[in-house]
Amino acid sequence: MGVVKSPEAETELGCDFGKVVLYLTVIAGSILLLSLYAFAGYTQVAPAIVSQNPFGPIYPNNDHRWYRDYGGRFVPEIQDQELFYHNVGPSVSEAKKADIVILGPSFVSYAFDRDVLRKFGDDHRLRLYNMSFIGIRGGEFSLGVIEQWKIRPKLWIINVDDQIIHFFSRGMDLTLGPKTVVIPATNHGRLQGFVNVAGQNLRWRLEDWIAGYANPGIPRNVANGNVNLDGNPRYRAPDNKSIVFDTGRVCHASKEQIEIGRNFIQKIGGQVVFTLVPHSQACVQQARELAAALGVELIVPPFDNFSSVDGGGHLDKKGATKFSDYFFGELEKSQTFKRISDSAPRASAAGSPGR
Numbered sequence: 001m002g003v004v005k006s007p008e009a010e011t012e013l014g015c016d017f018g019k020v021v022l023y024l025t026v027i028a029g030s031i032l033l034l035s036l037y038a039f040a041g042y043t044q045v046a047p048a049i050v051s052q053n054p055f056g057p058i059y060p061n062n063d064h065r066w067y068r069d070y071g072g073r074f075v076p077e078i079q080d081q082e083l084f085y086h087n088v089g090p091s092v093s094e095a096k097k098a099d100i101v102i103l104g105p106s107f108v109s110y111a112f113d114r115d116v117l118r119k120f121g122d123d124h125r126l127r128l129y130n131m132s133f134i135g136i137r138g139g140e141f142s143l144g145v146i147e148q149w150k151i152r153p154k155l156w157i158i159n160v161d162d163q164i165i166h167f168f169s170r171g172m173d174l175t176l177g178p179k180t181v182v183i184p185a186t187n188h189g190r191l192q193g194f195v196n197v198a199g200q201n202l203r204w205r206l207e208d209w210i211a212g213y214a215n216p217g218i219p220r221n222v223a224n225g226n227v228n229l230d231g232n233p234r235y236r237a238p239d240n241k242s243i244v245f246d247t248g249r250v251c252h253a254s255k256e257q258i259e260i261g262r263n264f265i266q267k268i269g270g271q272v273v274f275t276l277v278p279h280s281q282a283c284v285q286q287a288r289e290l291a292a293a294l295g296v297e298l299i300v301p302p303f304d305n306f307s308s309v310d311g312g313g314h315l316d317k318k319g320a321t322k323f324s325d326y327f328f329g330e331l332e333k334s335q336t337f338k339r340i341s342d343s344a345p346r347a348s349a350a351g352s353p354g355r
Contacts (some may be wrong), residue, residue, distance in 0.1 A: 025134040054205055055198035057089065060219045066228060070134060071205045076176045077200050078134055081185040082221065084145045086193030092149045094223050098129035099340070101151065103142050104167065105128035106161030107277040108132035110314040111159075114226040116324035124341065128223035129153070134218070136162055137252075138171030139264060141183055146268050152342040155271045157331075160261075160287050160298075162251065163279065163313070168290070227316075234309040236317045242320075243280050243311065244304045253289035261294050271336050274298045275327060278306045279313025297336050301326040 057067035067089075071077045081093045095101060100121075102112060110134045121128045132149075139158070145151065158167065166172045174183045185193060208214045216231040229235040241248065265272050274296050276287045284300055291298035304317045315323060331337050 008009060009050075009100075010081075018102040022025055036269045051236060058201055058214075060214075060228075062217050066221055067219035068204065068217045069227065071200070071204045073211065073214060073215060077203075078176065080133060081136070081141070081174065081183055082193040082197050083184075084131070085141070085148070085185040086190040087149055088190075088193050088197050089340050090146070090222055091355045092151070093223070095129045095131055095225065096149065097124040097127055098153045099152060100155045100157060100223075101153040102128070102130045102132060102157040102159075103139060104132045104161065104277070105137045106132065106134040107161060107315075109134055109153055109227045110161045110229065110309070110316075111277040111320050111323045112226075112327075113317070113320040113324040114221075114228075114327055116225075116321060116328060117224070117226065120328045126341075127226060130227075132159075132225075134203060134227075135174045135176045135199075136173070136183065137167065137172065138163065139167045139168045140170055140172050140185045141186070143264060143267060148335070152268075153270055155273065155336065157273050157275060160274045160278055161276060161279075162286055163224055163281050165244060166254075166257050166286075168257045170260070183343060199278060201301050229309075230308060234311075237309075240307040240309060240316045240318070241279060241311055243306050243308050243313070245278070246281055247282045247303075249281070249285075251283035251286045253293060257290060261290060265294060265296070271340055272296050273331065273334065273336050276300045277309075277313065277315070277323065278303050278319075282309070282313070297334050299327055299330045299334070 035037060038194060058071075060068060067079075069080050070076070078092070081223050083089050084095075090195075102108060109130065112130055112132075114130075115130050117130070120126075131142065131145075136142075138142075160167050164175075165173070165276050168195060172183050172186055184196075188196075204215075218231065219228045220226070221228070260347050274291050275298070276282055276284060278301065282303070284303070287298055301323060306322065308314050308319055309316045
């Protein structure tokens with residue numbers, strides 16, 4: 001014979017269950033509301049909401065062409081992994097409009113001068129997009145973004161660097177300061193991506209408010225992916241030391257790097273040019289072997305008299321201008337560029353938006 005529950009017990013159980021349902025509904029609704037509010041902050045459809053949205057992007061000097069990408073007074077954080085991997089905001093759609101997309105780590109963010117990029121784009125009526133990622137040295141993350149959102153420019157410029165790990169590796173690590181972790185954005189879905197970005201913006205605003213002034217961090221341009229490094233006083237300093245290059249390194253392109261590179265190029269499609277940003281441990285030999293094995297043109301300047309903000313590999317304004325002038329001067333002469341310039345440009349005045 002089964003246990004007969006009293007009406008009072010049934011009422012109590014029903015009440016508890018109802019409380020649980022109500023609690024979960026409130027939590028789910030709050031998360032959804034926060035996500036929608038954050039989403040509104042990363043679209044152009046509701047400017048009134050954007051300007052009043054504490055969870056939306058932080059615009060330096062109220063310039064909506066730029067957003068704070070790297071910030072955090074106590075814990076350094078960067079947003080673009082979430083923005084690109086989960087297509088939060090307009091960054092992916094802008095990258096998809098580009099004729100030329102640049103890939104690599106923070107060395108690339110510093111090395112391609114935005115003024116030179118703009119002029120080259122204007123001169124050739126091509127759109128350029130700098131899709132480098134600070135803190136991410138391997139190219140597997142970039143490949144995930146490219147495949148997931150079908151980014152298909154005419155030309156890819158890839159910095160085939162081999163510091164710590166090679167660009168053509170399976171690594172999915174993020175290194176900010178002394179800490180290295182698996183890139184967090186790859187471990188959750190798109191909804192969580194919106195929530196994470198909203199939380200970062202809210203934290204940064206609170207930190208600014210407590211400190212009494214806005215920390216510019218590193219802003220990134222929505223339209224072309226360039227970063228603005230003027231907040232670093234060493235970037236434009238006239239007395240930065242030249243990089244001391246380790247010319248004695250013996251390095252070769254491995255079979256694994258060549259195979260990963262071959263698969264990478266096949267998957268992304270389009271034309272490809274390799275480069276190697278000058279830094280203290282850069283090895284041109286492996287880049288040349290890799291380019292030869294894959295049949296790709298390589299553009300590398302002579303490693304001499306490049307100044308940097310840290311003496312290692314993050315070029316300053318003077319070094320970036322020198323590198324960019326050399327690179328684009330050689331690119332204009334290359335057979336690869338000739339192949340893409342023979343076709344109709346995707347858009348006019350590529351470099352004009354936002355600098």
